[in-house]
Amino acid sequence: MVTVxxxxxxxxxxxxxxxxxxxxxxxxxxxxxxxxxxxxxxLASHPHRSRSGSAPVVDLRLIxxxxxxxxxxxxxxxxxxxxxxxxxxxxxxCLRAELPEPIRERTLYMLSGTxxxxxISGAVTVPSTPNVLEPADGQRLPPQSRGDDLTVPxxxxxxxxxxxxxxxxxxxxxxxxxxxxxxIGPVSLQPLVLDLEAGTADLIxxxxxxxxxxxxxxxxxxxLSLRVLGLGQNYANFxxxxxxxxxxxxxxxxxxxGAYGYFAGAAPSKPVRVLIxxxxxxxxxxxxxxx
Amino acid sequence: MAHATVTAxxxxxxxxxxxxxxxxxDHRHLQQIILSSLRxxxxxxxxxxxxxxxxxxxxxxxxRAGLRLDRFxxxxxxxAPFAELSYSRSWWRARVLAARSYQALSSMRDEETIGASFxxxxxLAPVVDGPVPRNTEVSLGxxxxxxxxxxxxxxxxxxxxxxxxxxxxxxxxxxxxLGDPGRRKVARGAARGVEASWSxxxxxxxxxxxxxxxKVSRTVGIDTFTPRFHRDHELEFGVALERGxxxxxxxxxxxxxxxxxxxxxxxxxxxxxxxxxLDQSPRxxxxxxxxxxxxxxxxxxxxRLDVGWRHSTEVSWFGGGSxxxxxxxxxxxxxxxxxAAVAEPNFDPVEPSERAGIIDQVYLPQMPMIPFFGxxxxx
Numbered sequence: 001m002v003t004v005x006x007x008x009x010x011x012x013x014x015x016x017x018x019x020x021x022x023x024x025x026x027x028x029x030x031x032x033x034x035x036x037x038x039x040x041x042x043l044a045s046h047p048h049r050s051r052s053g054s055a056p057v058v059d060l061r062l063i064x065x066x067x068x069x070x071x072x073x074x075x076x077x078x079x080x081x082x083x084x085x086x087x088x089x090x091x092x093x094c095l096r097a098e099l100p101e102p103i104r105e106r107t108l109y110m111l112s113g114t115x116x117x118x119x120i121s122g123a124v125t126v127p128s129t130p131n132v133l134e135p136a137d138g139q140r141l142p143p144q145s146r147g148d149d150l151t152v153p154x155x156x157x158x159x160x161x162x163x164x165x166x167x168x169x170x171x172x173x174x175x176x177x178x179x180x181x182x183x184i185g186p187v188s189l190q191p192l193v194l195d196l197e198a199g200t201a202d203l204i205x206x207x208x209x210x211x212x213x214x215x216x217x218x219x220x221x222x223x224l225s226l227r228v229l230g231l232g233q234n235y236a237n238f239x240x241x242x243x244x245x246x247x248x249x250x251x252x253x254x255x256x257x258g259a260y261g262y263f264a265g266a267a268p269s270k271p272v273r274v275l276i277x278x279x280x281x282x283x284x285x286x287x288x289x290x291x
Numbered sequence: 292m293a294h295a296t297v298t299a300x301x302x303x304x305x306x307x308x309x310x311x312x313x314x315x316x317d318h319r320h321l322q323q324i325i326l327s328s329l330r331x332x333x334x335x336x337x338x339x340x341x342x343x344x345x346x347x348x349x350x351x352x353x354x355r356a357g358l359r360l361d362r363f364x365x366x367x368x369x370x371a372p373f374a375e376l377s378y379s380r381s382w383w384r385a386r387v388l389a390a391r392s393y394q395a396l397s398s399m400r401d402e403e404t405i406g407a408s409f410x411x412x413x414x415l416a417p418v419v420d421g422p423v424p425r426n427t428e429v430s431l432g433x434x435x436x437x438x439x440x441x442x443x444x445x446x447x448x449x450x451x452x453x454x455x456x457x458x459x460x461x462x463x464x465x466x467x468x469l470g471d472p473g474r475r476k477v478a479r480g481a482a483r484g485v486e487a488s489w490s491x492x493x494x495x496x497x498x499x500x501x502x503x504x505x506k507v508s509r510t511v512g513i514d515t516f517t518p519r520f521h522r523d524h525e526l527e528f529g530v531a532l533e534r535g536x537x538x539x540x541x542x543x544x545x546x547x548x549x550x551x552x553x554x555x556x557x558x559x560x561x562x563x564x565x566x567x568x569l570d571q572s573p574r575x576x577x578x579x580x581x582x583x584x585x586x587x588x589x590x591x592x593x594x595r596l597d598v599g600w601r602h603s604t605e606v607s608w609f610g611g612g613s614x615x616x617x618x619x620x621x622x623x624x625x626x627x628x629x630x631a632a633v634a635e636p637n638f639d640p641v642e643p644s645e646r647a648g649i650i651d652q653v654y655l656p657q658m659p660m661i662p663f664f665g666x667x668x669x670x
Binding site: 015016017018020021022023026028030032034045047048049050079081082087088089090166168169170171172184185187229231235238239241242243244245246247248249251260261264266268 | 459464465523547548552553554555556557558559560561562563564565566567568569570576577578579580581582583584585588589590591592632633634636649650651652653654
């Protein structure tokens with residue numbers, strides 16, 4: 001038996017276990033170019049390194065129509081959306097590139113450069129700008145509630161190159177008795193991701209926005225600037241795979257070669273300003289855009 | 292002079308499956324590893340006519356051949372032949388066999404799930420749509436017996452067609468182990484291997500052993516892979532010693548590792564949010580685990596030692612009988628035999644380690660050491 005096993009081993013019929021140790025040089029890249037912005041951010045990480053390890057060193061540039069911009073400015077992780085690093089693995093660096101012109105919708109952008117393990121490249125076509133059809137700009141809505149939440153029904157349309165939508169509140173102000181506007185500050189909004197096929201969604205402003213909720217409860221008129229952000233297929237492919245373990249090869253396209261992550265495009269809709277106020281005409285209300 | 296025996300028969304077989312599972316809220320967690328709510332009620336009739344002939348050509352040569360005609364109601368009519376040629380000497384016998392068979396039953400187990408490593412039972416359901424699963428095989432065999440030593444060797448090549456296999460892409464950690472085979476993909480399979488088994492008895496000592504080497508594959512669509520249950524090498528060795536009314540036994544199992552999909556990188560992310568967005572609620576965090584080719588990696592090998600002891604004593608209770616206390620221990624050394632590798636983040640703020648912040652990949656062990664003991668009373 002020993003002879004048989006030795007022969008099997010010698011002929012390569014017995015294969016030992018594969019190592020479990022993750023590759024410490026594995027490089028993660030996450031970057032979204034957003035229509036209308038004149039800068040771009042890129043998060044590079046070594047997710048398998050200890051926090052005391054070295055941060056990634058990358059030399060990357062964004063290539064647009066007839067121009068190139070280098071991700072040369074190291075900026076705080078907050079600028080890449082990293083607000084809490086207590087449960088964030090490995091080491092990371094957030095880089096910024098200043099662009100010579102705003103990012104355009106339906107336009108091809110490329111990523112090129114090198115990382116610790118060799119060349120990195122990426123390509124993405126920024127999706128078309130989505131439109132919010134309802135509510136109309138300047139529309140007045142009652143502070144209707146569903147349970148403890150304030151609900152703002154919206155209707156939108158997207159082009160086929162939009163794969164995912166996020167909803168955003170980009171401005172929120174209270175109309176005071178003298179007509180002046182007072183910024184409300186952070187709000188809490190659900191859902192982050194909308195159902196594209198439905199074409200409609202209920203934006204739910206939750207009680208987790210105490211400043212906003214208190215004002216609405218007191219009957220104070222509030223102007224909200226709402227918009228939706230259309231994200232392309234590269235981003236949607238990546239998000240869809242979250243939580244699956246592991247995602248077998250071949251993977252869908254994330255717009256990136258030479259690193260793990262995604263190179264995605266996004267386009268925000270034009271904001272729609274709505275007034276949340278009781279339908280009592282005696283209450284003051286300002287015209288859209290007045291401040 | 293050749294001597295022939297002809298056998299012929301008719302057979303009708305009915306098979307019904309009636310499964311209804313409702314997973315309530317209290318057991319929702321089980322849905323992740325065993326099953327989800329399921330209603331399956333199917334039946335299948337199989338009508339068959341078969342005949343085979345055995346011919347003793349000479350004192351050393353013999354042959355068998357047969358044909359089976361099956362009518363799977365609502366599916367197909369199939370013809371399944373087989374032929375075997377044997378050669379015998381005084382203490383050994385060799386044979387070659389070629390056979391084809393059909394079976395319109397399919398397992399409800401998804402062998403690609405992790406849950407299949409922890410539940411032992413199988414459930415079958417009739418195949419009611421599509422082509423009938425087919426097995427075609429050729430095997431060579433040799434067996435001999437000298438004194439108290441018995442030895443058997445077999446080699447085979449097998450092709451499986453139209454089998455039902457779950458579509459790839461499901462998460463083996465979260466997929467249901469039991470499900471409706473009617474929802475699975477029509478797939479192909481192949482296997483080839485050699486098997487050896489032996490037994491030897493000497494002065495109250497009995498030894499049994501077997502070794503198997505095989506290669507197995509499944510093909511679903513364009514994907515060909517080694518199924519997760521397969522181990523290339525399997526060695527079993529058992530020994531039992533009897534002294535009067537007392538017996539001791541030990542059994543060693545050693546197997547090469549199971550296949551698994553390798554993890555090449557785990558990339559964290561948060562949902563993208565524009566800098567202008569006033570939404571400050573915690574954004575969804577997640578990880579995307581990039582894997583390699585499906586089941587292309589190998590887990591650690593499997594080894595297990597089981598031991599047992601029994602002692603019988605005659606008693607006069609209830610008119611006479613025997614009492615047998617017994618002790619057995621499965622996996623005596625509690626070897627951590629593994630069934631999967633899973634990601635384990637090191638984010639413990641209370642006990643920070645040198646690997647703080649690293650997402651490790653760790654083995655998911657199977658059964659630890661389990662003792663059994665009891666008393667049998669026979670009368």
